[in-house]
Amino acid sequence: ALQVGIVGLPNVGKSTLFNAVSNSAKAQASNYRFCTIEPNVGLVDVPDERLAKLEELVKPERVVPTTIEFVDIAGLVKGASKGEGLGNKFLANIREVDAIVHVIRCFEDDNILREEGAINPVGDKEIIDTELQLKDLESVEKKIARTEKMAKTGGDPKAKVEFEILKKCQAHLEQGKNIRELGLSKEDRVAIADLFLLTEKPVLYVANVDEASMLTGNKFSETLQASVKAENATVVVMNNSIEAQISELEDPADKELFLSEYNLTEPGLNRLIRSAYGLLNLITYFTAGVQEVRAWTIHTGWKAPQAAGVIHTDFEKGFIKAEVIGYDDYVKYGSETACRDNGRLRIEGKEYVVSDGDVMHFRFNV
Numbered sequence: 001a002l003q004v005g006i007v008g009l010p011n012v013g014k015s016t017l018f019n020a021v022s023n024s025a026k027a028q029a030s031n032y033r034f035c036t037i038e039p040n041v042g043l044v045d046v047p048d049e050r051l052a053k054l055e056e057l058v059k060p061e062r063v064v065p066t067t068i069e070f071v072d073i074a075g076l077v078k079g080a081s082k083g084e085g086l087g088n089k090f091l092a093n094i095r096e097v098d099a100i101v102h103v104i105r106c107f108e109d110d111n112i113l114r115e116e117g118a119i120n121p122v123g124d125k126e127i128i129d130t131e132l133q134l135k136d137l138e139s140v141e142k143k144i145a146r147t148e149k150m151a152k153t154g155g156d157p158k159a160k161v162e163f164e165i166l167k168k169c170q171a172h173l174e175q176g177k178n179i180r181e182l183g184l185s186k187e188d189r190v191a192i193a194d195l196f197l198l199t200e201k202p203v204l205y206v207a208n209v210d211e212a213s214m215l216t217g218n219k220f221s222e223t224l225q226a227s228v229k230a231e232n233a234t235v236v237v238m239n240n241s242i243e244a245q246i247s248e249l250e251d252p253a254d255k256e257l258f259l260s261e262y263n264l265t266e267p268g269l270n271r272l273i274r275s276a277y278g279l280l281n282l283i284t285y286f287t288a289g290v291q292e293v294r295a296w297t298i299h300t301g302w303k304a305p306q307a308a309g310v311i312h313t314d315f316e317k318g319f320i321k322a323e324v325i326g327y328d329d330y331v332k333y334g335s336e337t338a339c340r341d342n343g344r345l346r347i348e349g350k351e352y353v354v355s356d357g358d359v360m361h362f363r364f365n366v
């Protein structure tokens, strides 16, 4: 599964958020399946109302949602890039994730220490950014030292290209900027992919606000929102303590009641999970049979054979064609047969680019 790492300074509400994630994962276990991976890793279902709708129509034996993994990455403090706190170990954990959820404290509470004094969301963000940038700069400079000679002697044109990208990254990082804002081309990114740069990973921010500001946000979350506008980054406003409480309620009726008391239509966690999914440019297609209705995760732009490969590599290798029904058509006509009778079932080939919500059936050679 794709992995999202939760980072942030101490006492901002990371563990509280992670508890909400892992509780909700456990709560789902009765319906679906649950894997305990490690104490700091939680696997959650991606909430998707379409699955319930398909379940209603198909009445399958089981429903399997698609999942996303959250990792609690504790230990980032000022000076981590120089080995403070858990330092390097923690940074290594970030290298492995596909995206970062950066939790930022936007609540005041005199009982909860903030080492740097008054609440300052932009200042907090910058502390973390700086640590990650310094670490990236270290990786980039090491690589520059290794490729410089080869690039300059001109024997290897690839080394020359790589060297130039690295120099560009270096200058950018030295200005206190993140690689994700550099606008590298796809080819450029491939050329430096082996560095697993931390500030290249997609990021979204959780503004952890006080209870009173859950629906509206507050002055802190607004400052944060304004400061990340240039990055085009998403800020999810939520209250992690409340989320942790919601996730502890096992009875759906209790949960509903709790949510409605706070005027929430759904847990903030659902918004967060969906935002993370979107951040990674992921979409969902479905398979719908009497045994199983299931959601599958793919990247935007994938063609039918590659999408089939998520189910099984044989599906990709032996791909012949796909029968495709758009989700809206499936719901409108109510079944595969009705869609076929009404000419809403399409036969698509190898070049078909899968759309979000497609209900697919693959034909393949074994």
Ligand code: GDP
Pocket: 008, 009, 010, 011, 012, 013, 014, 015, 016, 017, 107, 108, 109, 112, 208, 209, 210, 211, 239, 240, 241, 242
């Ligand atoms: P971490 O160090 O970032 O993992 O932070 P924790 O999740 O352990 O939270 C630090 C403290 O802040 C704990 O005492 C939490 O109960 C408290 N906390 C977390 N979220 C909120 C919040 O939204 N509002 C308030 N008032 N306290 C919170």
